[in-house]
Amino acid sequence: MxxxxxxxxxxxxxxxxxxxxxxxxxxxxxxKSGAHHWWLQRMTAVALVPLLLWLVVSLLAHARGGHQAxxxxxxxxxxxxxxxxxxxxxxxxxxxxLRVIVEDYVHADRVKFAALAAVDxxxxxxxxxxxxxxxxxxxx
Amino acid sequence: xxxxxxKQVSRWRNPKRFPVSRNSGASPASRIEAGVTWPEPxxxxxxxxxxxxxxxxxxxxxxxxxxxAIDRDKCGPMLLDALIKIKNEIDPxxxxxxxxxxxxxxxxxxxxxxxxxxxxxxxxxEINEPATVYxxxxxxxxxxxxxxxxxxxxxxxxxxxxxxxxxxxPTRERLQSxxxxxxxxxxxxxxxxxxxxxxxxxxxxxxxxxxxxxxLLQAHRWLVDSRDEATGERLDELEDxxxxxxxxxILNCTRTCPKGLxxxxxxxxxxxxxxxxxx
Numbered sequence: 001m002x003x004x005x006x007x008x009x010x011x012x013x014x015x016x017x018x019x020x021x022x023x024x025x026x027x028x029x030x031x032k033s034g035a036h037h038w039w040l041q042r043m044t045a046v047a048l049v050p051l052l053l054w055l056v057v058s059l060l061a062h063a064r065g066g067h068q069a070x071x072x073x074x075x076x077x078x079x080x081x082x083x084x085x086x087x088x089x090x091x092x093x094x095x096x097x098l099r100v101i102v103e104d105y106v107h108a109d110r111v112k113f114a115a116l117a118a119v120d121x122x123x124x125x126x127x128x129x130x131x132x133x134x135x136x137x138x139x140x
Numbered sequence: 141x142x143x144x145x146x147k148q149v150s151r152w153r154n155p156k157r158f159p160v161s162r163n164s165g166a167s168p169a170s171r172i173e174a175g176v177t178w179p180e181p182x183x184x185x186x187x188x189x190x191x192x193x194x195x196x197x198x199x200x201x202x203x204x205x206x207x208x209a210i211d212r213d214k215c216g217p218m219l220l221d222a223l224i225k226i227k228n229e230i231d232p233x234x235x236x237x238x239x240x241x242x243x244x245x246x247x248x249x250x251x252x253x254x255x256x257x258x259x260x261x262x263x264x265x266e267i268n269e270p271a272t273v274y275x276x277x278x279x280x281x282x283x284x285x286x287x288x289x290x291x292x293x294x295x296x297x298x299x300x301x302x303x304x305x306x307x308x309x310p311t312r313e314r315l316q317s318x319x320x321x322x323x324x325x326x327x328x329x330x331x332x333x334x335x336x337x338x339x340x341x342x343x344x345x346x347x348x349x350x351x352x353x354x355x356l357l358q359a360h361r362w363l364v365d366s367r368d369e370a371t372g373e374r375l376d377e378l379e380d381x382x383x384x385x386x387x388x389x390i391l392n393c394t395r396t397c398p399k400g401l402x403x404x405x406x407x408x409x410x411x412x413x414x415x416x417x418x419x
Contacts, residue, residue, distance in 0.1 A: 021294035027349055034381040035414045100388075103381065104345055 037096055044093035051086040071137045080138040087130035095123035175204030178230055184211035189270035190222060192234065195281050203281070205272075206231070212264060219267060220248050220260040223285075235284035243398065246333030249276055250285050256335035258398045276338035278347060292334050295351050299359045299377065304370035320366035327361035327406065329399050330354065336393035336403050342386045349382035353393035353403035356384065360406040363413060372417075379414050 098119040106112040188210045195203035237247040243261040251274035279287030337352035393403040
């Protein structure tokens with residue numbers, strides 16, 4: 001089947017329609033990255049297990065005292081630091097995970113670029129807002 | 141665990157059909173149509189019905205499902221025997237690949253009752269009534285049950301699946317200890333039937349860049365070979381968000397492998413090797 005070539009469903013490279021199958025399989029080659037992303041995603045996931053348990057239990061314990069009690073609790077240095085670590089881990093994990101979802105399912109190049117940029121910006125913004133809010137409550 | 145009977149498979153199974161994404165290139169008019177229902181065999185007591193996917197790109201018509209009836213008492217025990225019987229006695233236009241008829245060549249991989257397996261080692265006792273026989277998914281159909289493996293094989297070529305060594309070749313064979321040889325177990329048995337790659341959702345969505353379980357299993361086979369001296373280069377070539385890390389351990393590959401291999405685990409080992417050299 002020399003005349004026959006695999007249809008490029010994504011039309012990523014229409015100019016290469018007559019290129020060899022090997023050329024298409026190699027594509028742009030290896031990015032020589034990805035391990036860092038993979039490792040951080042697992043690290044943040046593992047870190048979030050105890051952190052989120054701690055958050056749920058602590059919030060339940062202080063919920064009865066209302067806003068005042070929670071703010072007082074957040075004012076403790078150890079709690080403020082743990083809370084900041086939790087928020088960084090949470091939103092960093094969210095950023096890494098959403099990136100994978102976009103890469104999996106979004107194939108139109110421009111839409112993908114916009115989606116990846118939006119994921120990164122929104123997650124970092126949420127992280128900054130979260131950390132600022134908890135520190136504001138702690139030091140007020 | 142090697143699944144020997146469909147009774148070992150959970151009653152709760154994955155849905156057989158998946159939505160087709162818009163950018164898969166299928167035209168809206170492309171629909172599988174009802175095909176010919178071939179006559180029942182005369183005087184048969186045990187009849188097996190097969191609903192077989194038929195497609196001839198030269199005809200310009202849509203694919204269709206033909207229904208064949210097989211007299212089990214006049215047919216061999218395996219699905220491949222039934223397909224050969226159909227081709228010999230009922231419909232000579234039915235097209236499929238087959239060679240060894242004993243599960244070592246990987247030619248007759250097809251989608252049987254919704255999961256990928258080799259027709260030559262799938263017993264007729266273990267298929268549904270009626271059973272569905274489709275070509276491997278995510279491959280362009282050349283004709284009937286023959287899928288086009290050009291891309292999958294090109295991906296295999298792209299990992300350079302041969303011994304790369306800088307040490308001058310010895311005058312005799314390159315020796316391995318039994319332990320070194322043992323590390324190839326679970327890798328060397330792969331027959332490249334592409335049941336796993338064709339069943340991998342990550343390869344459906346990103347098959348142009350993700351190498352797929354079959355090729356990554358072969359990559360692992362060369363990474364752990366004690367005679368190969370290109371481990372670093374191989375890991376460099378694999379470390380890519382798409383080539384390797386598109387594997388999300390869905391494990392359809394492990395579930396479907398007709399040789400009972402575990403590509404998912406081997407891919408995880410490749411990821412660990414990359415992590416190992418970073419820390």
